[in-house]
Amino acid sequence: MVNTRAIVTSLDEHELDILQQSYRLATSPSKHRELSINCKDLLDPELAMPFLQKVGAFWETDSMTATVSLFAKRYAYLTIAAGLYAMSRYNKGLDLSLANSSLESYLQGEAWLPKALLVNQETSSPSAGRRDEWRDEIVQQMFAGNLAPVWAALSKMAGVSQAVLWENTAIYVYWLxxxxxxxxxSKEERQQIEADYRYLVQEAPPHLFAQRSNPLKKFDSPKRTTAVSDTPIRVRKTCCLYYLAADEPDDYCPTCPKLKHG
Structure with missing residues (x-):
């Protein structure tokens, strides 16, 4: 069936450069094959667990729950950052489905910096008057079609709550x-960015995330100053378990609910 909601497009050189330099989009495989994986293989414990054990070495923690949570932050970013930026700034949709994506590893010193490589790098743009429907397709593919099954699989493998993984995702959406x-x-681009952000966090229906409720709305809360932060922050509802991999005991993120924010 012909998709009348969208037309086939492509990224121009400038757009591709921005997504590569700022939003973790790769255009070729990494040489670090032992630290790279097809995204659909994250659903298979026999393939995912050895991979997670390898990347967990970067955080020097024996806790698989902490490893999965910290990995989820990186995976969420490389899955949504380029896709949402292309959607909101360029009106172009990337195919971030599991079958079309691989996680490619790049190292910067001792830091692990994964990127997303897409097999099919064509994009789509909305047909006249069909942007809302097109946006739903892009969001659903990204969240319900990619992040939701990966979070469910990793949660089952490592015993980490899906709520933690979804909040790890939400904080990046807010920040981006x-x-x-x-x-x-431009002024027009800012209006589109604000409209998309409002839709994602306040209006998007749960089925776009394959959840019973919109997780971006669930974890949103007003920023406020607290006893441990003079700068207004959005205090998390779940702990991301960073402290289990920190160099110092009880080293929590500034927004961690374990801190006494008052």
Missing amino acids: YENQFPDGA
């Missing part, structure tokens, strides 16, 4: 739309 995407945008 509030701090990154508006940079250098």
